[in-house]
Amino acid sequence: MQRNGLLFVAAIALAALLGCSETKVEPRAELLPSTVLLRGQVVGQGPLPDEPPVAPPAEPIAALGGSCLSVAYEEADGIRYGELTSEASRAERRQDYIAAVDLAKQIVLADCANWYWWRKLAELQLKVDRAAGAVATLSEYHDRGGNDVDPWLHDSEGQLRELLNSDAFKRSTLAQELAAEREAVDQRRRAAGDKLASIERPPEYYVADNACPFECCMYGEWTALEPKTLYRAPESAEAIGAVEANQTVEALGGEMRLRPTPVLVRFAGVEGLTAKAGDIVFLLDYSGESFGNVWVDGEVQSASGFGARENCPSPNQECWGEVLRPEDAGNWRNGVWWIEIKTKDGTIGWTSEADHFTGADACG
Numbered sequence: 001m002q003r004n005g006l007l008f009v010a011a012i013a014l015a016a017l018l019g020c021s022e023t024k025v026e027p028r029a030e031l032l033p034s035t036v037l038l039r040g041q042v043v044g045q046g047p048l049p050d051e052p053p054v055a056p057p058a059e060p061i062a063a064l065g066g067s068c069l070s071v072a073y074e075e076a077d078g079i080r081y082g083e084l085t086s087e088a089s090r091a092e093r094r095q096d097y098i099a100a101v102d103l104a105k106q107i108v109l110a111d112c113a114n115w116y117w118w119r120k121l122a123e124l125q126l127k128v129d130r131a132a133g134a135v136a137t138l139s140e141y142h143d144r145g146g147n148d149v150d151p152w153l154h155d156s157e158g159q160l161r162e163l164l165n166s167d168a169f170k171r172s173t174l175a176q177e178l179a180a181e182r183e184a185v186d187q188r189r190r191a192a193g194d195k196l197a198s199i200e201r202p203p204e205y206y207v208a209d210n211a212c213p214f215e216c217c218m219y220g221e222w223t224a225l226e227p228k229t230l231y232r233a234p235e236s237a238e239a240i241g242a243v244e245a246n247q248t249v250e251a252l253g254g255e256m257r258l259r260p261t262p263v264l265v266r267f268a269g270v271e272g273l274t275a276k277a278g279d280i281v282f283l284l285d286y287s288g289e290s291f292g293n294v295w296v297d298g299e300v301q302s303a304s305g306f307g308a309r310e311n312c313p314s315p316n317q318e319c320w321g322e323v324l325r326p327e328d329a330g331n332w333r334n335g336v337w338w339i340e341i342k343t344k345d346g347t348i349g350w351t352s353e354a355d356h357f358t359g360a361d362a363c364g
Helices: 002-018 079-093 097-110 115-127 131-143 149-153 159-165 173-196
Strands: 036-038 041-043 206-209 220-224 228-231 239-243 248-258 261-265 280-288 291-296 299-304 321-323 336-342 348-351
Touching: 079 097, 097 115, 115 131, 115 159, 131 149, 131 159, 131 173, 149 159, 149 173, 173 261, 173 280, 173 321, 206 280, 239 348, 248 280
Parallel strands: none
Antiparallel strands: 036 041, 206 248, 220 248, 228 239, 228 348, 248 336, 261 280, 261 321, 280 291, 291 299, 336 348
């Protein structure tokens, strides 16, 4: 209750700064250099004892027409941020894209670490035929260390792909920088490929025991949605029993059978990972809550985040490694999940069709 109260006070303070008009969102006034939002309270006399010094005002961002809020989102956001996002969604639904663009800029300024709204802003700018504005937005996000711009532009189902053929993009510094980064990652892959043949690596077909590969995953009492055949062992063609529709069974455990994914480490100090920049590790099975198992010099470690991507021009915790095969990008959940099932009559067999049962998702 105390934390909620503090957040409410912080939200009111932010609302006062941003303004609460229903028809127009004015550019927010920057916090004064001596003002900081700390523990839900506005303090105007500098930092409290044993607190870090107040950050200087952020530099204005030309593409956004303002400066990023210098206070952490979790301390200073809240009610007004929610109002802005709701207003932006309503503007987009009524196809008032000019208003949606203005609102999206205010949202980004309120939380410059939120990648979703950087991309959304660029998409909205495209809808009002502002290719130059979209390029400027993506360029600013890229310059701030964002690793997503190249994947966004090359997403076959993404809206930003059309920017690639625009004159605004072709003439931009961003296009030159992305091209240089793609060449650099190709060079790193070639060098890592030469190293790959001489290092210790996991089996080509890896079995992860006791795997439960998603958030809230659990074994125990499951119910079949339709008739299913049970097999003697994973990948076996020998049927030893069956489960009828609506029959309750006991899921005893499971395993993931997969092909390990080689990754070049680009950022040292990843939580849970001992590998250094330049090492080659292998992604194994995903274990849920943004963690997955990684093979590091013969040891299985748990690393945070889906940090293995196609390209990490600005390596960090969220982009700590580059897959050596581009087609492996985003495939941490690859492999086949086999589940050991026990029926009411005591028959024990295996199935790989977990989606034909209920009971595996404790959050469902």
